[in-house]
Amino acid sequence: MTxxxxxxxxxxxxxxxxxxxxxxxxxxxxxxxxxAAGINEVTLFRKYGSKAELVAAALLHERAALEKExxxxxxxxxxxxxxxxxxxxxEAAHRQSALMLLIIxxxxxxxxLRETMQVPFMLISRxxxxxxxxxxxxxxxxxxxxxxxxxxxxxxIVNTMxxxxxxxxxxxPIDLRIHIERFLHGYAIR
Amino acid sequence: MTxxxxxxxxxxxxxxxxxxxxxxxxxxxxxxxxxAAGINEVTLFRKYGSKAELVAAALLHERAALEKExxxxxxxxxxxxxxxxxxxxxEAAHRQSALMLLIIxxxxxxxxLRETMQVPFMLISRxxxxxxxxxxxxxxxxxxxxxxxxxxxxxxIVNTMxxxxxxxxxxxPIDLRIHIERFLHGYAIR
DNA sequence: TTTTTTTGCAAGTAATCACTTGCATTTTAG
DNA sequence: CTAAAATGCAAGTGATTACTTGCAAAAAAA
Numbered sequence: 167m168t169x170x171x172x173x174x175x176x177x178x179x180x181x182x183x184x185x186x187x188x189x190x191x192x193x194x195x196x197x198x199x200x201x202a203a204g205i206n207e208v209t210l211f212r213k214y215g216s217k218a219e220l221v222a223a224a225l226l227h228e229r230a231a232l233e234k235e236x237x238x239x240x241x242x243x244x245x246x247x248x249x250x251x252x253x254x255x256x257e258a259a260h261r262q263s264a265l266m267l268l269i270i271x272x273x274x275x276x277x278x279l280r281e282t283m284q285v286p287f288m289l290i291s292r293x294x295x296x297x298x299x300x301x302x303x304x305x306x307x308x309x310x311x312x313x314x315x316x317x318x319x320x321x322x323i324v325n326t327m328x329x330x331x332x333x334x335x336x337x338x339p340i341d342l343r344i345h346i347e348r349f350l351h352g353y354a355i356r
Numbered sequence: 357m358t359x360x361x362x363x364x365x366x367x368x369x370x371x372x373x374x375x376x377x378x379x380x381x382x383x384x385x386x387x388x389x390x391x392a393a394g395i396n397e398v399t400l401f402r403k404y405g406s407k408a409e410l411v412a413a414a415l416l417h418e419r420a421a422l423e424k425e426x427x428x429x430x431x432x433x434x435x436x437x438x439x440x441x442x443x444x445x446x447e448a449a450h451r452q453s454a455l456m457l458l459i460i461x462x463x464x465x466x467x468x469l470r471e472t473m474q475v476p477f478m479l480i481s482r483x484x485x486x487x488x489x490x491x492x493x494x495x496x497x498x499x500x501x502x503x504x505x506x507x508x509x510x511x512x513i514v515n516t517m518x519x520x521x522x523x524x525x526x527x528x529p530i531d532l533r534i535h536i537e538r539f540l541h542g543y544a545i546r
Numbered sequence: 547t548t549t550t551t552t553t554g555c556a557a558g559t560a561a562t563c564a565c566t567t568g569c570a571t572t573t574t575a576g
Numbered sequence: 577c578t579a580a581a582a583t584g585c586a587a588g589t590g591a592t593t594a595c596t597t598g599c600a601a602a603a604a605a606a
Contacts, residue, residue, distance in 0.1 A: 189465060190380075190382070190461070190462055190465060192380070192382035192383065193382065193465060244544070267457075267460070267461055268461060269521070270457070270461075270517050270518075270520070270521040271380075271457055271458060271461035271462060272380055272461060272462065274521055274522070275379060275380060275383060284523060284524050287518075287523050287524070287525055290518075290525065291525055304545055305544070305545060306543050306544065306545065307538065307543050307544075307545060309534065310527075310528050312525060312526070312527050312528070313511075313515070313527070313528060313530055314543065316511050316514045316515050316518065316527070316530070317510075317511040317535070317538065317543070319510075319514060320507075320509075320510030320511035320512070320513060320514035320515070321503075321506050321507040321510035321511070322510070323510060323513075323514050324506045324509065324510035324513050324514065325503065325506050325510070327460050328460075328477075328480075328506065330460070331459070331460040331464055331473060332464070333473060333474060333477050334473075334474050334477070335477055335480065335481055335502060336502075337500075337502050337503070337506070338500050338502075338503060340503055340506070344499065345507070348497065348507065348542070349542065349543055350542045350543055350544035351541070351542040351544055352538070352539065352540045352541040352542035353496050353497050353504065353507070353539055353540055354434070354495070354496065354497075354540035354541055355494055355495060355496060355497060
């Protein structure tokens with residue numbers, strides 16, 4: 167006898183992740199989350215047990231949403247595939263990128279949340295497989311695929327980070343096409 | 357009448373930054389910091405006013421230490437200079453790198469600490485000038501120097517981040533020489 | 547030495563946080 | 577309709593936090 171719920175988990179999880187991104191783990195209070203989700207704070211504890219469990223559930227839900235996304239597939243066109251990866255990261259998975267930063271910087275300190283850390287790393291590991299295939303075909307230089315993915319995404323991630331930090335430095339947005347061109351053929355002239 | 361101090365500010369600042377890196381801003385309690393610095397918690401408030409002021413002072417002190425470091429200079433050898441930048445970042449300024457992550461991810465949320473954010477960005481802006489010079493000489497492709505620095509450091513930063521997060525992914529350390537080689541001449545074969 | 551300043555210690559304050567309890571109300575299931 | 581489950585509301589608990597106060601000891605300055 168499963169009972170229909172008046173409260174939509176998805177709404178609560180969305181509010182939870184929003185508050186996490188905006189205020190961090192310590193800064194996202196259960197009171198705030200409840201308010202943002204439009205439910206009573208007590209209900210939060212009755213349904214999810216504790217703040218840590220709620221956050222873990224919300225992150226896992228975020229992963230489930232990511233799994234349904236258009237996966238980047240191998241097409242045989244290196245340039246197009248790399249661009250697609252970087253685009254996914256820079257646009258569609260912008261939220262994931264911010265989440266990854268949050269998780270690495272903060273959530274890692276909370277042992278009870280350790281297992282949820284893998285969530286944003288799925289993308290990276292998926293990209294690694296495509297890179298590996300192009301390496302086997304002799305289209306990309308060899309080397310640990312995860313390092314190559316890091317080199318591909320690193321500039322984009324760092325650009326996002328720096329720009330979101332609103333530093334005094336005037337950092338322009340990265341041009342993904344140019345980035346791929348330079349990634350493939352280098353920054354050196356000649 | 358300047359009075360000699362029994363308590364060394366440097367010790368306190370070191371303990372403060374250590375605690376920040378290990379536990380984050382919210383997680384680094386004044387009690388912990390005092391304990392790590394070997395002084396009384398009350399002294400912390402008497403000398404530095406508030407936690408925010410203490411953290412700000414500690415971060416500014418960290419910047420002062422960075423300023424005394426061997427600056428990366430223009431030598432005319434692109435490859436060597438780029439490698440030196442990346443080395444500084446990956447080794448000597450490892451702590452700075454972690455600090456930057458912490459500051460971007462967490463400190464940015466505390467308005468009273470906003471001005472201390474520029475601290476780790478000094479390096480980046482310094483690197484930008486060297487890159488700009490090589491661009492003027494026609495040795496590197498043109499483009500906003502700060503973006504080029506981002507592309508240079510991005511893979512290293514992301515590698516450090518991912519490895520420090522102890523993910524389930526087996527991410528090897530990055531080889532800086534190879535990274536520079538790929539940065540200059542690209543990942544494409546042919 | 548005498549005075550001033552710095553530090554430590556014990557205790558406490560007010561706020562906040564995650565989390566709980568009891569009870570009334572609404573919603574859903576049978 | 578009736579019973580059970582889900583939710584809201586008000587109040588409270590205990591722990592923790594940044595920060596304060598008063599006073600004595602120690603160190604430095606004069």
